[in-house]
Amino acid sequence: MHLFFPRTHTTYTHTMARKWQTLALVVLPLILNALAITRYIPEGQETLFGIQPSSTDTSLATSYTGSAAYDPRTLNPPIPPTDPPVNTQFAIRLANGDIPGLSIRHHGAFLGFSIEFSVSNHVLGRNGSALSVPFLNLLANLQRRSGRITVRVGGNSQETATMVPSLASGRTLEKDKNGLYNPTQTPPLVYTPEILYMMSNISSLVNVDWFLGIPFNDTTNWHLDIVQKGQQILGDRVLGFQVGNEPDLYLSHGRRNEGYGPISYKGEISSLLNTMRSQGLKTQNQLIAPSVNGKWTIGEVIDTGILVDFANEIGILSVEKYPSDNCAAAFKTGAQVRQPQDMLPTYLTHATGVRITQQYLNISRFAQEVGKPFMMFETNSASCGGFPGVSDAFAAALWGLDYGLMMAYSNFTGALFHVGGQNVYYSPFTPPPSNRTASRQWTVGPMYYAVLAMTEVLGRSNRSQVIDLGVNNGEQSTPGYAIYENGVPMRVALFNYLDDASGAHDLRVAISIDGGEVQQPVSAPSSVRVKYLLAEHVTTKSNFTWAGQTLGANFKSDGRLRGEESIVSVPCDTATNTCTVTVPAPGFALVFLNDKAYEDSAPSGNTVTFATTARTRTVNTATIDPKALETSNGHGGKDRADIQSTSKGSSPNGASRLKEGLTQVVMTGLGVGFGAALFTLL
Known part of the structure; x- marks a missing residue:
């Protein structure tokens, strides 16, 4: 589906776009909400392209002839080293104040x-x-x-x-x-x-x-x-x-x-x-x-x-x-x-x-x-x-x-x-x-x-400064960073490149904060919040999760995160003034050291997301040969449209087009109420 914008002349301006956005978000819901029904998207349609989207069966790779973007080939995760073994427990002591080595200030859209x-x-x-x-x-x-x-x-x-x-x-x-x-x-x-x-x-x-x-x-x-x-x-x-x-x-x-x-x-x-x-x-x-x-x-x-x-x-x-x-x-x-x-x-x-x-x-x-x-x-x-x-x-x-x-x-x-x-x-x-x-x-x-x-x-905040902490004596499979704002440590970013489902190579990182130049004692908050980027193995190819949410497997996404957001609250030890955070093997942990750090990163409610719940006005009865879809791009096939890579072997010709239908779509507005817009079903 594609969002439908009226066009009247070649000098279409931002102002006109805003007017149509207002129409889409305010006026049309009154008409469309009564008409919209849930559009059924068939599960399993991805098999038309020659593979199951989340398969990890490496035998598929030998016979796979489709596009690289959906190659099912899965590699073997490296075994964690044993001679010497990687140290999985270490401490990070952060300081307040003017810390040498901090980066320039950055924004979140880096x-x-x-x-x-x-x-x-x-x-x-x-x-x-x-x-x-x-x-x-x-x-x-x-x-x-x-x-x-x-x-x-x-x-x-x-x-x-x-x-x-x-x-x-x-x-x-x-x-x-x-x-x-x-x-x-x-x-x-x-x-x-x-x-x-x-x-x-x-x-x-x-x-x-x-x-x-x-x-x-x-x-x-x-x-x-x-x-x-x-x-x-x-x-x-x-x-x-x-x-x-x-x-x-x-x-x-x-x-x-x-x-x-x-x-x-x-x-x-x-x-x-x-x-x-x-x-x-x-x-x-x-x-x-x-x-x-x-x-x-x-x-x-x-x-x-x-x-x-x-x-x-x-x-x-x-x-x-x-x-x-x-x-x-x-x-x-x-x-x-x-x-x-x-x-x-x-x-x-x-x-x-x-x-x-x-x-x-x-x-x-x-x-x-x-x-x-x-x-x-x-x-x-x-x-x-x-x-x-x-x-x-x-x-x-x-x-x-x-x-x-x-x-x-x-x-x-x-x-x-x-x-x-x-x-x-x-x-x-x-x-x-x-x-x-x-x-x-x-x-x-x-x-x-x-x-x-x-x-x-x-x-x-547009004030984030980054420093590579060189944690764990510089161990290259467990790097860590601190993010500062105005001399205050706000977040800690911890990586674990190791792959071990047993948990034996999960990291346990003890974080504490001292006063640095302001001469305050070593301290820790009562608790910290943690978000994780996770998958089963380093070689896993789909269904990754960020804070418990995912964009799904091959051919499964409309661009919206699915699932409940998961934020882990880690209690800190007031006796030792440390907050010990676990980082799974493999995984990434983002530790928020205070409420402001969390609030400046948490998703805001000021942006519309665009749903694909729809009612089609015209019946789409078009069919297409599965083999044509399988070879509609990538190496192989000669009738491929505007979807090629710039790689050698990619054909510049057009794929068969599915029948168009004008579709009404209800959009879910976050922070601006409910809205609606016209979409074209492509």
């Missing part, structure tokens, strides 16, 4: 999403009048905790994206299968301004700000429609425009001639700015650069004088980095293929996040000196789609959250986890393999849970 342009219409919606309800719900979950969300639409596919007024097919985006380019076989895109109207309408419902990318494939004749229309339609909702996606890889990808380097890139930005000014486009703080991958260092780009010459135009410094890649397996490059079982331990250690962030410490300091935000503009578990059994398993949730906290501690100002198509393992969320299927059939991956938990780790 982690966001980077959506590959080529799948944006499948994620955001069908067009400006039909928004994806599950996507709205997924964003609303985060807004209730952090107050806002940041989303980038771009990636490799932005580089050849061309805006046109309309497409004969009526779609908002199409791919040119004959124009595949670079080693990731990214197809060129043709799209309409509807993509931007979708973003604007989403922002009228959920507090989302956007990043966009300027095509860098033709630097002689700049294609700046994305800037002109982006500034016109999104206004201050667009935070900036990326100038080149990994320009340090242009040469190796065959997109620039020999001799191309940082100086050449700087010259292209100069040419771009001249063209923007000649067209009357806003330039101040509009550019995001250099978004290098590591072939060049960001320092080499800065040394060209880019921040001297374009100090007013570059608003954000950026890099892109994945800890590893699965390119040999994904693209049959002939290089040694990395085996997922061998890679799994590298995502069960604090050391991986430390290794990535250490290389950027000098730049993060420099960014503070020159007053520029410094972002990890695109990242995830592994490039070229991630690893089966790793990127889609609970290990990735723990690792992604740890990695996010390490970036916060290292003074990044934000990071975006990448969202690909059906052919990647790492996406935080994946729509079903046809944008005409029921809305409660999305698949939510582990990286979304990392983002969800991170919003509560940092809270809504």
